[in-house]
Amino acid sequence: MATIPLYNIEGKQVGSLPLPDAIFGVDFNEALVHQAIVTEEANARQGTHDTKTRSEVRGGGRKPWRQKGTGRARQGSTRSPHWRHGGVVGGPTPRDYRKAFPARMRRGAMRSVLSVKVTEGSIIGLEALSFAAVKTKSAVALVKALGLENTRRILIVIPEYDEVVLKSTRNLPGVELRFAPNFSVRDALTAHKIVLVKDAVAKIEAVWTPSSAVETTEEASK
Numbered sequence: 001m002a003t004i005p006l007y008n009i010e011g012k013q014v015g016s017l018p019l020p021d022a023i024f025g026v027d028f029n030e031a032l033v034h035q036a037i038v039t040e041e042a043n044a045r046q047g048t049h050d051t052k053t054r055s056e057v058r059g060g061g062r063k064p065w066r067q068k069g070t071g072r073a074r075q076g077s078t079r080s081p082h083w084r085h086g087g088v089v090g091g092p093t094p095r096d097y098r099k100a101f102p103a104r105m106r107r108g109a110m111r112s113v114l115s116v117k118v119t120e121g122s123i124i125g126l127e128a129l130s131f132a133a134v135k136t137k138s139a140v141a142l143v144k145a146l147g148l149e150n151t152r153r154i155l156i157v158i159p160e161y162d163e164v165v166l167k168s169t170r171n172l173p174g175v176e177l178r179f180a181p182n183f184s185v186r187d188a189l190t191a192h193k194i195v196l197v198k199d200a201v202a203k204i205e206a207v208w209t210p211s212s213a214v215e216t217t218e219e220a221s222k
Contacts, residue, residue, distance in 0.1 A: 001025070002118050006125035006198065011145025017125035017198055019118065022111075022209050029112045036109035036185040039101040051091030054079050060086075106185065107208050113188045123194045129156070131164050139168040143175065148193055155191035157183060159199035181207040 002024045006017040019025075054060070060079030067074050081089045117123050124146065131138045143149055154175045158165060161179050169177045178187060180200035188194065 004118065004123050004125050004196070006127060007146060008127045009129065009142060009145070011142075011147070014127055017196070017201070019201065020205050020209070023205060024111075024114050024118045024123075026111045026115045028116045029108065032105060032109045033112050033185065033189065036101065036106055037189065039099045040184050040186050042097045042099050045097040047095045047097050049092040050094055051088040053089075053091075054081060054087030057085070057087045104211070107210070109185045110188065110208055111210075113185055117188065117191075117194055122192065123196055126156075126195050126197045128199070129158055129165060129197050130162065131168050134164050134167040136168055136171050139165075139172055139175070143172070146195065148195075151193045153190055153192045154195065155183065155187055155193070156195045156197075157200045157204075158197045159203055180204050 001021055002019045003016040004019060005013050006015045008014050054077065057079045060077040064075045064078050065072065077083075079086045081087050114123070126146075129142075143151075143154065148154055152174050156169065156175065156177045157180050158177065159180055166177055169175050176187060176191070180197075180203040
């Protein structure tokens with residue numbers, strides 16, 4: 001069973017935190033993680049981009065000059081694509097970028113990322129996290145106590161929604177707060193350091209433990 005160092009809110013190591021091998025001790029599956037990241041980024045796109053064709057651009061109803069006798073090329077509308085302020089040919093239109101991604105594959109990708117983060121020593125445990133009042137200064141003190149003040153991207157995972165902690169950390173650049181197990185594969189992969197509150201492990205285990213023998217066998221064979 002993998003273990004990570006466990007700290008208190010003052011930054012002192014108070015022991016170690018065991019992590020279940022079914023989630024934090026699997027082999028890294030690069031193809032699956034890549035597919036998860038592509039899916040998450042595609043699903044985050046709004047798809048509201050739009051350009052106007054010649055039939056949608058305002059104006060251009062009158063023929064700019066007569067057909068013959070001017071010495072110029074014949075034109076039917078000033079909103080043709082080759083005219084300035086004309087319509088766009090083949091431009092983007094609103095569309096849905098969402099991709100289907102089975103829950104079993106997403107769980108497998110998350111286990112792969114968390115396992116490699118443990119191997120790299122990028123996950124540390126926190127005994128508990130709570131603040132008496134909403135103060136960004138308290139969150140800054142926590143980051144410094146854990147020795148992470150020079151870390152570019154920090155992911156803090158707490159067991160449940162806490163408005164005081166959320167408001168205290170949301171103004172810190174590079175610090176993301178998530179509630180277990182509501183964080184994405186991209187959140188975990190891009191974080192340089194993950195601070196995992198002790199009580200969040202049980203919630204992660206309940207959701208991301210392989211749900212069938214087939215799922216476990218597939219991961220073992222990769």
